Amino acid sequence: MKARFLIPLGVFLGLVVLLGVGLTLDPRDVPSVLIDKKASEFSLPDLFDSGKRVDSATMKGQVWLVNVWGTWCPECWREHDFLLYLAKQEKVPIIGIDWRDEDAEAINFLREKGNPFLAVGIDPESKAVMDLGVYGAPETFLIDKQGVIRKKHKGAMTPQVWREEFKPLIEKLEKS
Amino acid sequence: MRPLGWLLLLLFPVLLMARVEVYQFDDPAKEARYKRLIEELRCLVCQNQNLADSNAELAEDMRRITYEMIVRGETDEQVITFMVERYGEFVLYRPPFQRSTLMLWFGPFIILGITVLILLLFIRRRAAERAESLTAADHERARKLLDDQQT
DSSP, X not given: OGGGGHHHHHHHHHHHHHHHHHHXXXXXXXXXXXXXSBOXXXXXXBSSOTXXXXXXXXXXXSOEEEEEXXXXXXXXXHHHHHXXXXXXXXXXXXXXXEOSOOHHHHHHHHHHHOOXXXXXXXXXXXXXXXXXXXXXXXXXXXEOTTSBEEXXXXXXXXXXXXXXXXXXXXXXXXXX | OHHHHHHHHHHHHHHHHTTSOOOOOSOHHHHHHHHHHHHHBBOSSSTTSXXXXXXXXXXXXXXXXXXXXXHTTXXXXXXHHHHHHHHOGGGBSSOOOSGGGHHHHHHHHHXXXXXXXXXXXXXXXXXXXXXXXXXXXXXXXXXXXXXXXXX
16 A cells, blocks of 8 residues: 555656647647548639639649648748749649639749749639638648549648658559 | 717727628528538637637638528538538537547546546545444543543
């Protein structure tokens, strides 16, 4: 019975472990239900030319990325250089969806910093964005040749995420 | 002039309130359904608020979709399915009863059960100790001590 006074210490340590694990989890990282589901088609007005449309159907047969972004979102600024690298060096086809943004500002942003996107659609009614289950920007989706969403990354795309999660998967999908 | 200035200042918060959009319904039943749905759906940006309470832009979009679907004559289930298909079950404020949520539903009762069990054990042991420790001699001593104090 001597060890009785150790019980509160044990409870305390248990709590420390529990809360410690809790700190490493991100409650905002809600798993997407759309993985391995067919991405719903979108056809959006082109940011640069409102007469043209950006159509997901034109990407059929390719492994490509959708990147939802906006000039208002700091993380989008942070990932921009890496997206440029992906587009220019790794030749990854990326379609951008400019979300809740001022068109003029978005155009300026891309002119000044470079444009990693094959095409950029605008989504004033958030329709395409909601169909993708997006709830923050940036979000990046990997879509395969059949138009199925294979992966989703929330937050800025980083070299590490790219290397560990996207690249191996893309190589596999390209072969299939 | 000054009272008028104060009055205007007092009215200032009203301007901010006006930001929440108002939807017109032709049918009060539809309006009631809309209100109930936005109470039960979660905004994913501010996760501890429902659509009715949140003024995040995402919540605004989700309210608009809910409104449009109801006006179009779709059922509550269709609205809920639409949201769950896109945002997952997390979007439901009231979690469904299924395998992944068993702990959520039963966890509190399990903890309550364990606590009551520990409490009962504790009370039992206490009772046993007390019964043992007070012998006739102890009673005699106690009475003596009390008598001493009275005199």
